[in-house]
Amino acid sequence: MLSFESMIAWRFLKESRSQTILILLGIIIGVSVQIFLSSLISGLQQNLIEQTVGDSPHILLKAQENSPKSILQKGNQSLIIPVIAAAKKDAYILSYQPILKKLDTYSDLKVVSPLVDGSGFITKAEVSRPVVVKGVFLERADGIYKINQRINTGKAVLGGTGVLIGRSLAEDLKIETGSIIEVRTSGGNSGTYAVNGIFDFENTAINSSWIFMDIYRSQALFELNGAVSRIEMQIEQVFQSESISQKIKNDFPDFLIETWQTNNRQLLSALQSQSASSYMIQFFVLLAVTLGIASVLAIAAVQKSREIGILKAMGTRTNSASRIFLIQGAVLGLSGSILGSLVGVGLIKLFQIASQSGGALSFSIRVEFRTAITLIVISTIASIGAALFPARKAASLVPIEVIRNG
Amino acid sequence: MDNILVSLDSVNKVYGDEVKTQVLFDVSLKIPQGQFLALIGPSGSGKSTLLNILGALDRPSSGTILINQQNLGQLNENQLADFRNKFLGFVFQFHYLLPEFTSIENVLLPYWIGKGKPNRQIFNEAQRLIERVGLANQINKRINLLSGGQQQRVAIARALLNRPQLILADEPTGALDTKSGDQVLDLMQEINGENNTTFIVVTHDRNVALRAERIIELIDGRICKDFFPQEMGEKKSIEILESHACAWDDQSQK
Ligand SMILES: Nc1ncnc2c1ncn2[C@@H]1O[C@H](COP(=O)(O)OP(=O)(O)OP(=O)(O)O)[C@@H](O)[C@H]1O
Ligand SMILES: [Mg+2]
Numbered sequence: 001m002l003s004f005e006s007m008i009a010w011r012f013l014k015e016s017r018s019q020t021i022l023i024l025l026g027i028i029i030g031v032s033v034q035i036f037l038s039s040l041i042s043g044l045q046q047n048l049i050e051q052t053v054g055d056s057p058h059i060l061l062k063a064q065e066n067s068p069k070s071i072l073q074k075g076n077q078s079l080i081i082p083v084i085a086a087a088k089k090d091a092y093i094l095s096y097q098p099i100l101k102k103l104d105t106y107s108d109l110k111v112v113s114p115l116v117d118g119s120g121f122i123t124k125a126e127v128s129r130p131v132v133v134k135g136v137f138l139e140r141a142d143g144i145y146k147i148n149q150r151i152n153t154g155k156a157v158l159g160g161t162g163v164l165i166g167r168s169l170a171e172d173l174k175i176e177t178g179s180i181i182e183v184r185t186s187g188g189n190s191g192t193y194a195v196n197g198i199f200d201f202e203n204t205a206i207n208s209s210w211i212f213m214d215i216y217r218s219q220a221l222f223e224l225n226g227a228v229s230r231i232e233m234q235i236e237q238v239f240q241s242e243s244i245s246q247k248i249k250n251d252f253p254d255f256l257i258e259t260w261q262t263n264n265r266q267l268l269s270a271l272q273s274q275s276a277s278s279y280m281i282q283f284f285v286l287l288a289v290t291l292g293i294a295s296v297l298a299i300a301a302v303q304k305s306r307e308i309g310i311l312k313a314m315g316t317r318t319n320s321a322s323r324i325f326l327i328q329g330a331v332l333g334l335s336g337s338i339l340g341s342l343v344g345v346g347l348i349k350l351f352q353i354a355s356q357s358g359g360a361l362s363f364s365i366r367v368e369f370r371t372a373i374t375l376i377v378i379s380t381i382a383s384i385g386a387a388l389f390p391a392r393k394a395a396s397l398v399p400i401e402v403i404r405n406g
Numbered sequence: 407m408d409n410i411l412v413s414l415d416s417v418n419k420v421y422g423d424e425v426k427t428q429v430l431f432d433v434s435l436k437i438p439q440g441q442f443l444a445l446i447g448p449s450g451s452g453k454s455t456l457l458n459i460l461g462a463l464d465r466p467s468s469g470t471i472l473i474n475q476q477n478l479g480q481l482n483e484n485q486l487a488d489f490r491n492k493f494l495g496f497v498f499q500f501h502y503l504l505p506e507f508t509s510i511e512n513v514l515l516p517y518w519i520g521k522g523k524p525n526r527q528i529f530n531e532a533q534r535l536i537e538r539v540g541l542a543n544q545i546n547k548r549i550n551l552l553s554g555g556q557q558q559r560v561a562i563a564r565a566l567l568n569r570p571q572l573i574l575a576d577e578p579t580g581a582l583d584t585k586s587g588d589q590v591l592d593l594m595q596e597i598n599g600e601n602n603t604t605f606i607v608v609t610h611d612r613n614v615a616l617r618a619e620r621i622i623e624l625i626d627g628r629i630c631k632d633f634f635p636q637e638m639g640e641k642k643s644i645e646i647l648e649s650h651a652c653a654w655d656d657q658s659q660k
Binding site for chain 1: 454458461463464483484487488489490491492496498502503504506507515516518519520522523576
């Protein structure tokens with residue numbers, strides 16, 4: 001049922017059509033610019049983050065620095081040298097299986113992959129190059145590194161003595177699939193392996209140094225006695241890393257947990273200041289639009305003072321008279337911002353089509369439903385706020401003034 | 407004895423804060439239910455001021471007004487608004503209708519303000535009132551497409567909808583030619599006869615005044631004359647109107 005105030009408000013809006021359209025246009029432009037801007041920036045940021053952390057672990061579980069001591073205490077002479085060498089870089093997780101078993105039960109972890117990380121030299125025909133050996137369970141590591149997709153020649157298989165090497169390394173040392181290579185560790189161990197496949201990570205540093213190896217073989221090579229360097233994890237929502245890592249920390253208080261944010265502080269603060277400036281722009285757009293609505297509605301209130309005076313003479317209460325203008329503000333704000341959101345979505349579609357044909361856009365922009373709803377709510381509240389001034393004017397209007405002065 | 411509907415007791419009105427102008431001086435007055443009263447007087451004598459006070463649109467500087475036993479001085483702004491809505495009907499010189507609305511919508515406004523969306527029955531009542539004022543063909547026409555006389559009649563229909571006890575009219579015929587002025591006056595008198603609705607009509611028009619049941623003349627904010635033209639006969643009435651003697655002259659002469 002339509003209240004008396006809404007009916008009058010609606011009539012006033014319909015009657016002063018040009019003012020109504022003017023205000024609506026203002027809101028539509030403001031909101032669509034806000035939608036466009038915020039979606040573009042969040043699309044850019046999402047894309048940047050995905051590129052940065054998409055194929056690297058989001059959360060790491062590492063041993064505390066003191067754990068090598070316990071290895072030393074075992075008194076196993078053959079272990080000491082490589083472990084001390086390794087300990088300069090990192091400590092090892094001695095018994096990772098129970099941890100793995102527990103982590104596998106976490107529903108918010110997409111991938112859990114233990115890793116042996118060691119350095120050495122690869123030698124072929126008297127030429128040697130430094131390499132980083134990545135000892136993995138291929139099926140698990142594939143979830144993070146997408147190895148299968150990145151194999152150029154050969155097969156992504158790590159059974160037996162099989163290894164996978166990078167494209168640059170292969171070109172450099174003229175290695176092909178099926179070639180036999182020798183890997184020598186800084187600790188003096190060595191092993192010979194068959195190259196099963198050559199991968200391309202589109203990253204020269206990785207392509208020229210990484211070697212994927214079966215985790216058990218790498219443990220043997222580095223004489224780790226079943227230990228691993230760390231456990232790498234990926235999650236669905238990259239920004240939930242802090243809360244998930246906290247959960248892991250609670251379950252494994254003896255270990256170090258790192259998130260992708262730890263290693264990407266600079267990127268994050270850059271993104272943050274970008275967001276801040278985008279909010280700033282949005283705030284001023286909102287302010288400009290609100291002031292515009294306020295001034296147009298204030299003029300409308302003056303123009304309608306005769307009508308308001310008559311309504312009051314006939315018994316319209318003060319609050320009721322104010323509400324007529326607040327309702328106008330709400331109607332304008334709500335409909336304008338809904339239309340503005342639609343226009344904003346349209347703008348983004350256009351932008352995507354335009355830049356796709358130019359080939360410039362390598363990422364997708366999505367309008368977040370939540371962003372649109374937030375903007376609609378804020379704009380509606382701002383419009384009601386803008387209507388406060390004419391509403392107060394209507395409230396303070398004395399009917400005899402109007403009747404006396406015509 | 408007649409039922410007293412309106413009772414004014416020593417009503418004074420002073421305008422202005424720094425420069426004070428007193429407009430009404432100790433006006434006391436009793437108006438019985440169903441009376442058709444004409445309020446006359448020269449320009450600036452305080453007719454509109456008195457009418458606005460009677461219409462709960464303005465408050466007196468001192469003195470009391472009782473309408474229907476309700477002391478208006480005891481009501482706050484919202485209560486006054488409700489009182490206007492329930493008990494009073496207004497017909498102003500410049501008709502004061504909402505130009506955005508049709509005739510029937512304007513007539514329905516007082517009901518809508520007071521009680522919310524009108525039902526079928528109220529709608530029919532509004533329709534009947536518009537037909538009653540002779541505008542059956544203009545029901546759904548927008549107000550600004552009607553002539554001045556037609557608008558004034560819509561204003562009367564509007565003043566009637568909430569079945570008010572008291573209708574206040576400030577120069578309802580002032581902007582009309584003689585013929586449509588007469589029609590409007592006929593209409594008000596018919597309604598006065600049918601429903602026993604009390605009318606207070608401010609007018610400059612002597613002929614309009616002479617058709618009233620009672621004439622009160624204000625001069626400089628005081629009641630100068632108060633008489634019943636129908637009882638006096640037209641000749642005597644015109645004599646009284648043309649004389650410059652006032653009620654207070656008699657008293658001061660004594
Ligand atoms: N708000 C006000 N402030 C100051 N003086 C006022 C105000 N309203 C009316 N007056 C003065 O009060 C006096 C009476 O005015 P009022 O409008 O009641 O006269 P009136 O009898 O209706 O005159 P008219 O026949 O011209 O309509 C006038 O002198 C007018 O100037
Ligand atoms: Mg007047």
